[in-house]
Amino acid sequence: MMLMEIKDLTVSYGGIKALRSLNIAFEEKSIVSIIGANGAGKSTLLNTIMNLVPAESGEIFFQGKRISDIKSHELIKLGISLVPEGRMLFSHLTVRDNLHLGAYAFFRTLGKKEVRKRAERVYELFPILKERRDQIAGTLSGGQQQMLAIGRALMADPRLLMLDEPSMGLAPMLVKDIFNVIKHLNSQSMSILLIEQNARAALKMSHYAFVLESGRLASQGTGASLLNDEKIKKAYLGG
Amino acid sequence: MSVFLQFLFSGLTIGAVYAMVGLGFNIIYNATSIINLAQGEFVVIGGLLMWLFSESMKLPFLISALLAILFTGLIGLLMERLTIRPVKKKDLLLMIMITIAVSIVLRGLLMFKFGKDPYTYNPFTEGDPINIYGAYIQQQTLWVIGITSLCIILMYLFFNKTMLGKAMKACAVDPTAARITGINVERMVMISFVMSAMMGAVAGIAVTPITLMEYDRGPMLAVKGFCAAIMGGLGRGRGSVIGGFIIGILESLTAGYIHSGAKDAVALIIMLIILFFRPAGIFGSKTIIDLRRF
The missing domain is CATH 3.40.50.300 (P-loop containing nucleotide triphosphate hydrolases)
Structure with a gap:
């Protein structure tokens, strides 16, 4: 199929x-x-x-x-997850919040622990995001923002x-x-x-x-x- | 000294109400970028319903308060369902005009039901005013300030520590981005209207024993609360609370030392000055404002 x-x-x-x-x-x-x-x-x-x-x-x-x-x-x-053109991050929220919101639809079914685990997987893929997890997303460089946009989409697995x-x-x-x-x-x-x-x-x-x-x-x-x-x-x- | 303190205390009371109205503005603004100018009516409805349940229907205090808050929340829900959600083209200016229309309709309904007379009921606790350096502070004033503080803390925790609160903030920044991450934007908007209506009701219930409440108090409350929110930087809860208290105190001092007729101008003059010189608000950060889409 x-x-x-x-x-x-x-x-x-x-x-x-x-x-x-x-x-x-x-x-x-x-x-x-x-x-x-x-x-x-x-x-x-x-x-x-x-x-x-x-x-x-x-x-x-x-x-x-x-x-x-x-x-x-x-x-x-x-x-189905989309990494949109222009990234469309939640620019005034932190890197971590952006990632967690990527799993928003699954929060109830997964629970906090699993969401954190998923975030860890994203951090493994993009270690720089882990370093910057408390930084406001809008202040990241272009490349880091793109990584975050991809990371946010991956949070939905x-x-x-x-x-x-x-x-x-x-x-x-x-x-x-x-x-x-x-x-x-x-x-x-x-x-x-x-x-x-x-x-x-x-x-x-x-x-x-x-x-x-x-x-x-x-x-x-x-x-x-x-x-x-x-x-x-x-x-x-x-x- | 005691006269000054007296003005200060009455300023704190009214300032607390402005702060709550400002918080109400922020809840809806944070989720939708809409300025809800019917926010003042929620305060009036809260106070008048509390009178209806506790004085007219003689229900116990806590039940009356709970019912008044729930019913006002229901009105917020209806407002969103009937006037905000059906709008196809979500133009910001149009939405704000709709809230003005709702405010006028609500005022009409309130006059129909309650007439033009002011209403009041007993303060939450009986007892003499407390004497502080020759000035008197009513026990109800302490209730108002206490309840305001509690609401501020709850709001702060909600928007910064819970996923639902963050999701609501995300909707305001970029509704499309919120949708693709799985946030039901329509539901967030609805929740924001309900919460903000309930917040207004709490303010109305707390302040009515001090200031009395009548059907047409809403627009002035909305204007002052809006000034408070602008002063603090729209979208910033703590800012609007401080803004509310500053406006309340300045108003009270103006009424006391200059002329009571001049007090309503205070908030508007402050708002103009802020819009001219610091459009992001005293506590608003310019970068955050720039990051917002609207």
């Missing part, structure tokens, strides 16, 4: 179609990238999956279950982690670190849906990728095959 299936999805913003009859499906435990130019509808896709943006028509299935009408705050319980431009505004060294973390998470059988401007880096580590052009699916294939595709090379990989 596919982990996620998107059927005939159309999304409009005030008359402008951001996604047009999009069909996408991918398997569990894979790294899947969505690449495309600015305005191709990549972020809209993630936001529609998360039900932050209403779909005009079409359906979304997660593990065979229709999730199109499930509210955003309940999707996290099904195992998702089956599918969606990342919207995690490398944006980061120094190349940090981008490498973040990508290594994504690969590491995938090696622990977490599925990854990644939106990335840096198409080459994204395709290199992706099992599968979809190319969007003005809201339409223009191409798809394994990461390696797209890397060698002449058309893709020209349009997205700088020739």
